[in-house]
Every structure is written in C-alpha cells, then in structure tokens.
Amino acid sequence: MRQRTYELWYALAAMIGITLVYVLVATQGIPRASGVFGHGIGILGFVLMLSTEMLYSLRKRAKGKALGRMSTWLQIHIFTGLVGPFMVLLHSSWKFNGLAGVLMLLTVIIVLSGVVGRYIYTAVPRTVDGDEVAVRDLEQQIALADAKLQELGAPRLALVAPPAPGGAALIFGRTLDRWRYHREVDRALRALGAAGQSHAQQIKDRLDERYRVQRQIQSLAIVRRLLAVWHTIHIPIGVALFTVAFIHVVETLYYATLIK
Numbered sequence: 001m002r003q004r005t006y007e008l009w010y011a012l013a014a015m016i017g018i019t020l021v022y023v024l025v026a027t028q029g030i031p032r033a034s035g036v037f038g039h040g041i042g043i044l045g046f047v048l049m050l051s052t053e054m055l056y057s058l059r060k061r062a063k064g065k066a067l068g069r070m071s072t073w074l075q076i077h078i079f080t081g082l083v084g085p086f087m088v089l090l091h092s093s094w095k096f097n098g099l100a101g102v103l104m105l106l107t108v109i110i111v112l113s114g115v116v117g118r119y120i121y122t123a124v125p126r127t128v129d130g131d132e133v134a135v136r137d138l139e140q141q142i143a144l145a146d147a148k149l150q151e152l153g154a155p156r157l158a159l160v161a162p163p164a165p166g167g168a169a170l171i172f173g174r175t176l177d178r179w180r181y182h183r184e185v186d187r188a189l190r191a192l193g194a195a196g197q198s199h200a201q202q203i204k205d206r207l208d209e210r211y212r213v214q215r216q217i218q219s220l221a222i223v224r225r226l227l228a229v230w231h232t233i234h235i236p237i238g239v240a241l242f243t244v245a246f247i248h249v250v251e252t253l254y255y256a257t258l259i260k
Contacts, residue, residue: 007075011082018083022090033093033100034252045087046245049107052081053238078118085111099248106241113234120230123171123223125216135220138213145210149203171219171226181211 022031022041031037056077059070085107096104125138185207189200 007078008082011079014079014083015086018087018090030093031090033091033095038091038093041087042091045084045091046249048080048084049088049245050242052077052084053242055080074121078114081114082111099244099251103241103244103248106237106244110234110237110241113230113237117227117230117234120171120223120226123174123216123219124227125213125220135217138217141213142210142217145206145213148206149210171223174215174219177215 018041025031025037031041033039033042056073059073088107089104092100092104185204189204
C-alpha cells in the first residue's frame, strides 16, 4: 500500500502563511522587487526552486537508504516546487516585462508540467520507500483478493469493474473510471441477498483492492511511456528556466550594485 501524502496540503498552508505576511507588508504599498522584502522573498524562493531541481535528482543517484526514503524526498521536491515559484511570483511585484516576464512564464509552465508529472507518477504502484512494485507481486495481490471473495461467497463480483479505457485515457481518465466502478459495485452489492449483505463491507474492500491493483497492472506500460515523454519535455524547460533565472540574477546585481 502507498503511504498517504500530504505535501500538497503542506504547500497550500505555507503559501497561505506567506500570503498573509505579504498582505501585511503590502498595506504600505506593493513591495518592490528591489526592496528588502522583495529581495528576501525572491532569494528564498529561488533557493527553494534550486533545491527542487537538485536535491531530488541527487537523492535518486545516491545508493542505499541512509539519506531517507525516496518517497519522502519526492514530497519535499513537490513542496519546494510549489512554494518556491509562488515566492518568486510575489517577488515580481506583479510586473512581467522583459526578462522577468519570460522567467515568470517559464516558471508557470514548469509548475504546471510538474503537476501533470505528479499525476502520472501516482499511477505507478510503489512501496512506502518509493520503489516500483513488480507485476508478479501485484498479480499475487489479485489472487489473494479473489480467494477472499470466494470465501465470502461473492466470486462473480470480482468482474464487476467496467472495462478499462485504452491509451492515455487509462491514466488521465482514472478519476471518471473510478466513479463508474464505484457505481457498479454499489449496484451489485444492493443485488446481494440477505446473507451477502452481512459481508457487504468486506466484499467491497476486497473488490476495491482488486480493482486498484488490476488497473495498476493495466496502466504500467502506458505510464512508463508517458513518464518518458514527460521527462523529455520537463527537463529542457527546467534547464531553460534556470538559465534565464541566473541571467536575471546577474542582471539584477549589475544594475543594483556594480553599475553604481
């Protein structure tokens, strides 16, 4: 089973807190990008974005678990990948002219790309350590669920799930597919006799487990292809983003200090 993740909620809470501070400072006027607060929030946001780009990649290349679980590092990667760009947005003083505008556009694109990547990534069955689960292990889970359904006297309900959509729809349409599945399960459970009703929740739990694992097996090949395509798009955008960001930093230092 995959451990519960809360990085999106943590990121949202952090952004709400940062927004409250920003609003308090903005009572005296929108903070200038070149001001103390503007520089501070911009530098901190840029550092978080750098950590997003570097730390998770370095952890993936490190051997062993001494540095912590990959799943934990992924959560940190997502957290900093949302909070950092948000701070950079506030740093901009809502002015998007010239190089700063290009930088902001690339930042928005990389964040949206990251959200899509996370959604694809979550379709891959993984352990709590972030390792991909082998297909044979998934098939064993289905066999155990079928055996339990047999014990509960509901073997036919194992086929209650609607046919899986094909191609990328299997990944991006899984929310709708899950809704259809639950509708079919509820209908099938209502059709059970009095004896079956006493085990309805246990039957539903086994069906849910079987459905989840079956969809994971069906989606593995397409997920791997989508992730490969996603990497070929996401990584070059990231390189372009940080190239522009470094130029922007050098430009800012030049005009703010060295030109004086």
